[in-house]
Amino acid sequence: MALVGVYSYPKSGNTWVRGIIAGAMNASAKAIPDLHEQPLSEAKEFRGFRFFKHHGGRDVTKWQGQDVPSTHIIHIRRNPLDVFLSYLNFISANVTNTASIPFDSVESIVGTDLFDLYFSSFTITGHIAPRFSLETGDYFAHNAYWMKFNAKPIVRLRYEDLLNAPLPTLGFLKDWIGITDEDLNTMLERAGKGTKKDGKFYWRQEEKNYYNFLREDQIATFLKYRGDECRALGYDPAYLMAPPVR
Incomplete structure (x- = not known):
């Protein structure tokens, strides 16, 4: 089973991507545990994949006493x-x-x-x-590390591309978890409701x-x-x- 770490420097779109992927599972964002707040054991399996969120500036293999054997990485950066x-x-x-x-x-x-x-x-x-x-x-060391990282399969996303061209930017998920553009649109709609601009956190x-x-x-x-x-x-x-x- 694949375990995907969804990494970013804070305030770069990690919560949004977490919500989008959770939308494919028809689940809340907690199905993709934030390891700063939840144990990895709460990660929900979906079509052979599990996901977790982290803001680490390095590939985390152990965290708060638990092994984190990730096989793939998604990294999001923002200007x-x-x-x-x-x-x-x-x-x-x-x-x-x-x-x-x-x-x-x-x-x-x-x-x-x-x-x-x-x-x-x-x-x-x-x-x-x-x-x-x-x-x-x-910010600079964090993103430089992930731009050079090649120890595992990695998908690098830009927040601005997610805003302006979400379907092609997230196209890799079609291969990973077997979804369509229609599914992606539904996922984006669900995530949009959960992360709606509110003048505060969003x-x-x-x-x-x-x-x-x-x-x-x-x-x-x-x-x-x-x-x-x-x-x-x-x-x-x-x-x-x-x-x-x-």
Whole structure:
């Protein structure tokens, strides 16, 4: 039986993909256990496959006392500036209230020194939640590891491709678990209901949301220092500098 690890840096679309795959099983997302919260034994078998979610910056073979013998990997990545804003929302009082320096919402600190401090932290260190960074690695190291990983069969997905072209992006599932495009549409519809935009955990769900919060000079400074790493992850600086098409 295949065991598939669904990995991503936090706020990159892992919960969404988990919901999509669970839709094929006609089950809740808990059928694909988040190993940060559930044991692997809760993974539901479906047509010879089981799946689990994890945010690790490495291939996990043991976790909290249990063996994790994955045979396949799905990794999701998202452009770093949208990850920064989504993670900033996640640690705000709007969602978990776990920020090192508390604040009510992203909107409430835009244009302030505190917002600039968090953005500088992400630019320099690749994370803004140090307590979780030991598990995930920083954004750049995490994604670089998975881009080079080849020890097991791996499918690499981009959040933006899931938004813009979900059927071809998820086409590999047709071969894996024997589903059709019609099945995929149903799965996407079910996952959409379970992860509906709510302004909180499911905050914005759009490509280049960062243009609503970051100035062009801030984006340019970020790319001055991180542009080569972004390009290696498939996010060319020219793409990141270009305003979104609304």
